[in-house]
Amino acid sequence: MFCGLDLGTTNINALLVDAQGSVVARSSSPVSINHTAGGGVEQDIDEIWSATISALKGLGSPDQRAAVRAVGISSQGGAMQITDAAGKAVGPVISWLDGRAGEYNQQLTDRLGREWFVQHVGHACSNLCLGQLLRLQDESPALLAGSNRIGFVGDVIVSRLAGRAAHDATSLSIAWLYNPSLRDADPEALKLVGVSADQLPALLPVGEAAGGLLESVAGETGLPADVPISAAVHDQYAAALGSGSVHVGDVMFGAGTAWVLLATTDRLAPPVTDSAFVCTHVIDGLYGQMLSMVNGGSAFAWAVDVLGLSDKTGDELDAMMADVPAGCQGLRCRPTLASGAGAEAGGGRLDGLRLSHTPVHVLRAVAEGLACEFARYLGFLTAAGLPVSRLVMTGGAAASSVTPQILADATGLPLTCCTETDTSAFGAAVIATGLVETETNLATISERLAPGAKQFQPGGDRAVYGPIVEAYIAGRGE
Known part of the structure; x- marks a missing residue:
């Protein structure tokens, strides 16, 4: 034990x-x-x-x-x-x-x-x-x-x-x-x-x-x-150990109030953004680049509250969003709503709003906007020559059946959703195991003990989201 x-x-x-x-x-x-x-x-x-x-x-x-x-x-x-x-x-x-x-x-x-x-x-x-x-x-x-x-x-x-x-x-x-x-x-x-x-x-x-x-x-x-x-x-x-995010090219992100990315790399590179910081990884010979999106679950929670959907369960919100087609029939969201340190002065925005759009269109547009912003952050890593091959999602949004699929489709990458809610504590248990199994590599222990996970692959909506993501990033001036 x-x-x-x-x-x-x-x-x-x-x-x-x-x-x-x-x-x-x-x-x-x-x-x-x-x-x-x-x-x-x-x-x-x-x-x-x-x-x-x-x-x-x-x-x-x-x-x-x-x-x-x-x-x-x-x-x-x-x-x-x-x-x-x-x-x-x-x-x-x-x-x-x-x-x-x-x-x-x-x-x-x-x-x-x-x-x-x-x-x-x-x-x-x-x-x-x-x-x-x-x-x-x-x-x-x-x-x-x-x-x-x-x-x-x-x-x-x-x-x-x-x-x-x-x-x-x-x-x-x-x-x-x-x-x-x-x-x-x-x-x-x-x-x-x-x-x-x-x-x-x-x-x-x-x-x-x-x-x-x-x-x-x-x-x-x-x-x-x-x-x-x-x-x-x-x-x-x-949390990287607790979610099995231990290989070069893995990008773990905690989908909490602010989405935080931790990319696993095999070389020491300068921080890919001014807000990123670089450190040696807990896995010997590897490095980490950690970036905060500043925005994330706070934007989605804002939409749920403003749209009068606070009485809905997560499963009910998923079912509602699933009925809205990918691309939200032209509705786009820039979900940069956070205030305080690191926040953008211009705030967020909705574009393309029509009389035909419903509150659920707005909710899904926020989720799609977060996926676009997430793809933008992945672009900082790839532009620096750092590999990005698999996404590992932890936090409350990992329980969703809709948001992870949007992310996989928007980025074109396979995504693993960790079902363990206390991934940092679980990772600490992986560390504890390594103190006893001293001859076993910590990455091996992490993979062996990794909790249950749901897998999402890019699907048919990738063709819809590809141009949306490109337009979003171009509109952000990148």
């Missing part, structure tokens, strides 16, 4: 997975978010720890928990926690959602320029922890001085489980402190923000355990003492 633990922003999710990849138990515990003045977003690491213990204690039966052989850790990225030398929290968690460092990041980007960031942190600008550390140096310099350490939610929880703060490259990368060329923390980036490498958590490969479960935690949770605990891995990369 293997335990996968996902330390999400709003929920701690835990799974028990057997050696054949079947989920035998699952548990979840919520955590809160605190919004403060000036755009601050904070969390309480002690609350996150309590929720972690609660999720583990609620996982299956005592006998099942006693059979656990290893625990894998997936975590939200870029959520910074300062600790003292003993690992005690100094101040709150500064969430990845926190907006107080915007001015610092902009000034740093303007001063150093795009190429500096591409070379040193695999991204086109300053963001997240770089700006936050500069802000703290200005506002509370004592926080970063002396023996205090720079931690993140994942490695702090690992330290409380196993007695050693540890994370992997994907976690340090989303903090904007990892150099994928050096495969280590970037010394110049650290110098810029006034911290040293020995203030950071241990940086471990995903196959190396941070330590064994402490006896005190074992007694509280019912898990066996000394079972190996993994270093913390960024949740998107854990």
Whole structure:
């Protein structure tokens, strides 16, 4: 039995997975978010720890928990926690959602320029922890001085489980402190923000355990003492393992509020857009390019609400959209409706609206517009010479029978829909399995344990969508 633990922003999710990849138990515990003045977003690491213990204690039966052989850790990225030398929290968690460092990041980007960031942190600008550390140096310099350490939610929880703060490259990368060329923390980036490498958590490969479960935690949770605990891995990369997206040319995307793409590549290439960031992959020898579409499920949810369809189930919405022909009888949507960071100033739009169109035409047009926007993002990868051969869909929209087919037809690519809803926690269980099966490649374990999936192939509507996608991309000025 293997335990996968996902330390999400709003929920701690835990799974028990057997050696054949079947989920035998699952548990979840919520955590809160605190919004403060000036755009601050904070969390309480002690609350996150309590929720972690609660999720583990609620996982299956005592006998099942006693059979656990290893625990894998997936975590939200870029959520910074300062600790003292003993690992005690100094101040709150500064969430990845926190907006107080915007001015610092902009000034740093303007001063150093795009190429500096591409070379040193695999991204086109300053963001997240770089700006936050500069802000703290200005506002509370004592926080970063002396023996205090720079931690993140994942490695702090690992330290409380196993007695050693540890994370992997994907976690340090989303903090904007990892150099994928050096495969280590970037010394110049650290110098810029006034911290040293020995203030950071241990940086471990995903196959190396941070330590064994402490006896005190074992007694509280019912898990066996000394079972190996993994270093913390960024949740998107854990989801890639949990969905079997582990080969060159695979593009996994989480179809949540904002669709996030993770492309698996075999070479270190510059970020394909200014919003993309590059990191070494959890699969040895591979790399990842992660891109956020900014828009996604939020646009579809907006349409459902505005059109008065909120009382409909997902299956009912699918049945309604299936009755509308591909192309929505000339109705087109640009679904760039999101506001805030990364949003487009021009907003979204509907074109070709006629009296004959119904609310369901509008709903399907939003889904088709998202497919076109998705195809545009795939074009950034192919234009950079990176292969795109298979799509792997996770998240709420993966349960649909209509949207995945639209995506397969619009892109001309086969699409796999992962049926496991907690793919990051499942991926953490894959990592846990790798801590025991040390002679087996992690990609092999991921494929062997991969949960059930639905397959979609491009169909007859590909001929309809091909010109629509071309016109959409041309209209976006690409």
